Amino acid sequence: MSYPAELKYTKEHEWIKPDGDLAAIGITDYAQQALGDIVFVELPKVGSEIMAGKSFGSVESVKAVSDLYAPASGKVTEVNQELATAPEKINHDANRTWMIRVELKNPAELNTLMSVSDYERFIQEEGGH
């Protein structure tokens, strides 16, 4: 499993990739592996607001459903439509399969998130391996 250094991470296993005032959001490799085969992704509509730490959708595998938590607050500018018909893309390449793009409300919020080294330590503690 790999975790790119340019991403920031949450304890709920989402990543966010900042690009100025914009950012892409997805889930981590660890999350996709824990979930198993992803068969359904529920995402917000373009134009809706997401709030840091609050659920913005859900991701469902054959076995279970998990909430998606927003790493930062913002307005949704784009939704990855491919995931409606091919949610397995997340299993294949979690690091690059973004779910939504947002216009960040407060880019400083990103400072509260984990860096790649923090995240790697976090999942080591959480997963025990």
Add this chain to the structure above:
Amino acid sequence: MSAIEATTPTVRKTALNAVHREMAAKMVEFNGWEMPVEYPANGGIIAEHNAVRERAGIFDVSHMGDIRLEGQEALLAVQHITMNDAARLAIHQAQYSALLYPQGTFVDDVIVHRLAECDYLLVINAGTRGKDFQWVRDNSRHFDCFVENLSDAYTQIAIQGPQAIRVLQKLTDSELSSVKFYWLTRATVCGLHNVLVARTGYTGEDGFEIYIPSDEGTSAMVWNQLLDAGREFGVVACGLGARNTLRLEAKLPLYGHEISDTLNVWEAGLDRFCKLDKMEFIGRGALEEAKAEGVQRTLIGLEMVERGIARDGHKVFEQSGRQIGYVTSGSYAPFLKKSIALAYVPPQSAEIGKELQVEIRGQLVKARVVPTPFYKRAKKKA
């Protein structure tokens, strides 16, 4: 040790636990057992599921329990405690049946195997092992027969799928094609003598379940030989995840979901396995009454029309907005590539094609009543 500690449930492991871990299976707790839910190296639950539909898969199902009834009156005892007619079983034949409470609801569903003239083996569910054994022993007291809990004596491995017969045939000299569906034989398997081999399963496919000694060495040897023998046929190890989606597509009931101590035989739609015309059995009186009264709810198949996956416990609504029932099992169906569910609703809402709604995480999602089983394997010429 205090009483509290003594009653703390411990998670049990099958003899193949180390083998599963070696194969990097994702382990979960299921009914008090630590079991593999999937083997990610195979590509996950969907790949395992489709391997069984198209080729073959092997499953460790040693968490299932086994109760043997043997003696002069073993048949009478089996007849008294189960709902199907065990008198119709020839030696080496098996049948799907159930243990019922006096009110006609389920203690458990079982497969009854007739091993010999006066010798029967009941294969039962993991979650109900203790309760079932108690029930069988208590209710067969008045019969001249010996009741034995063999649950820990066997490692049970299921080999399932259209190629299952070819995989297992490589490891035995018994002619497996002469064993019909729901029949059994005693065979030498992997050099082990007198192994019970039954042509049964829980996947909706052809296949076998074998019962071998439960020591770790023997269990691992047979498991690995099955994988080796199956390589040329594309066999994969499968976990409980695929087992559940396979049985759901085939509408095979799961205790605690489609059947339980509050659901009766008619509601569950298992009429054809219940023989009211045989001798008296526990639950018969109540079932006769219930039949005369008619059912208030019935088990239906749903296919989601709108996007979403109905899960166990989700509420089912009519178009009018009235709640009429609940989902007992639901999943994405890997082979059918649809989102399906089983649910209990009143018979008047069970009409095929009827549009209903399932409340999924606060939203009403459209579903349609469809014929079941969702999946039925093509019958091949013998």
